[in-house]
Amino acid sequence: MPLALLALAIGAFGIGTTEFVIMGLLPEVAGDFGVSIPTAGYLVTGYALGVMFGAPLMTVLGTKVSRKRMLMLLMGLFIAGNLLSALAPAFGVMLIGRVVASLAHGAFFGIGSVVAADLVAPDKKAGAIAMMFTGLTVANVVGVPLGTLVGQSVGWRVTFGVVAALGLVGLVGIARLVPDVPQPEGVRLRHELAAFKNVQVLLAMAMTVLGFGGVFAAITYIAPMMTHVAGFADGSVTWLLVLFGLGMVGGNLVGGRYADRALMPMLYVSLGALAVVLALFTLTAHHKVVAAVTITLIGALGFATVPPLQKRVLDQAHGAPTLASAVNIGAFNLGNALSAWLGGLVIAAGLGYTAPNWVGAVLAAGALVLAFVSAALERRDEATGTVPAGSVPAEQRTTVSP
Numbered sequence: 001m002p003l004a005l006l007a008l009a010i011g012a013f014g015i016g017t018t019e020f021v022i023m024g025l026l027p028e029v030a031g032d033f034g035v036s037i038p039t040a041g042y043l044v045t046g047y048a049l050g051v052m053f054g055a056p057l058m059t060v061l062g063t064k065v066s067r068k069r070m071l072m073l074l075m076g077l078f079i080a081g082n083l084l085s086a087l088a089p090a091f092g093v094m095l096i097g098r099v100v101a102s103l104a105h106g107a108f109f110g111i112g113s114v115v116a117a118d119l120v121a122p123d124k125k126a127g128a129i130a131m132m133f134t135g136l137t138v139a140n141v142v143g144v145p146l147g148t149l150v151g152q153s154v155g156w157r158v159t160f161g162v163v164a165a166l167g168l169v170g171l172v173g174i175a176r177l178v179p180d181v182p183q184p185e186g187v188r189l190r191h192e193l194a195a196f197k198n199v200q201v202l203l204a205m206a207m208t209v210l211g212f213g214g215v216f217a218a219i220t221y222i223a224p225m226m227t228h229v230a231g232f233a234d235g236s237v238t239w240l241l242v243l244f245g246l247g248m249v250g251g252n253l254v255g256g257r258y259a260d261r262a263l264m265p266m267l268y269v270s271l272g273a274l275a276v277v278l279a280l281f282t283l284t285a286h287h288k289v290v291a292a293v294t295i296t297l298i299g300a301l302g303f304a305t306v307p308p309l310q311k312r313v314l315d316q317a318h319g320a321p322t323l324a325s326a327v328n329i330g331a332f333n334l335g336n337a338l339s340a341w342l343g344g345l346v347i348a349a350g351l352g353y354t355a356p357n358w359v360g361a362v363l364a365a366g367a368l369v370l371a372f373v374s375a376a377l378e379r380r381d382e383a384t385g386t387v388p389a390g391s392v393p394a395e396q397r398t399t400v401s402p
Helices: 004-033 042-061 067-087 091-118 122-154 156-177 189-197 199-219 222-230 234-259 263-284 288-304 306-317 322-348 355-384
Strands: none
Touching: 004 042, 004 067, 004 091, 004 122, 004 156, 042 091, 042 322, 067 091, 067 156, 091 122, 091 306, 091 322, 122 156, 122 234, 122 306, 189 322, 199 222, 199 263, 199 288, 199 306, 199 322, 199 355, 222 234, 222 288, 234 263, 234 288, 234 306, 263 288, 263 306, 263 355, 288 306, 306 322, 322 355
């Protein structure tokens, strides 16, 4: 794998750390600014909304800029947002800093996925995408726990300062290692938008929303579930999340490896197994050891879907994949928000802290159904020689260089 992937992975590590570390530092931030915990929670919500809306916005703004330069600009935006958060004199300023940092998130992973795929041979695309996303998964194992520890020990501002420094390392790495390839000829914004007329692109994004939403339906409420149902101490939740992160790392690498060999079968297996494991979690959540194993499996199976889903979007968007790739990153966050809301509804309805697991199982099963529908439509189109609406014409498609 090219060294340029390491630079992308470092940027992904910083982005993953800043996205999730705030959850462990909310009490400290709320105390410093004199706001309630629910109010401090806007720092999480604001970031998620920034990712959803920032992904297409920043990608569209960068359509006339080379991908390398756009990645560098996005890392610069990420650094600025985290520095603003670290130095914020008031809560409103920190919220602005979080939103600024989030604007880089979706476009970085979207454009980064295209760049990563272009760096390798066609039969290694998903593996290259997985290598970049390894930075995000490792952030949950190393970056988030360490960032939380630093924030609780010497102050949350130091954590965001360190994250900004990580962004600077990623920026330098991209500048030195990522090749400066100009935008493909003949591909304009209208071609990028045309990809959304392709039903296969939309199905892949719907699978992203439902499949990854299934994961976060359970994980969002992991703390009360494990402390009130399984009987873990409050301090054990951090280490349970580390197990979840380890599962993410393994699942991401396995998903990338096998998606290059058999993409749709990989989705069938991972989504089907995810639905089953989430359903079983309603039972295993009552037993400490089995619950810990289940949490690891949810992380592994959930992230095993990420490289194949991202590659599916790239394949179906053909020669104009950048915007579709970025919007699919926003779809992950939409799934997170949707599942967290649905999980909260079933808990509020009095169905118990394990009820979100059923929500997750249903969402994952829905993604599996869409995967079968997508494959069936593809077989039909191949049999009839039909070109899906929204596909980029053959003469405008770009060839991926080995």
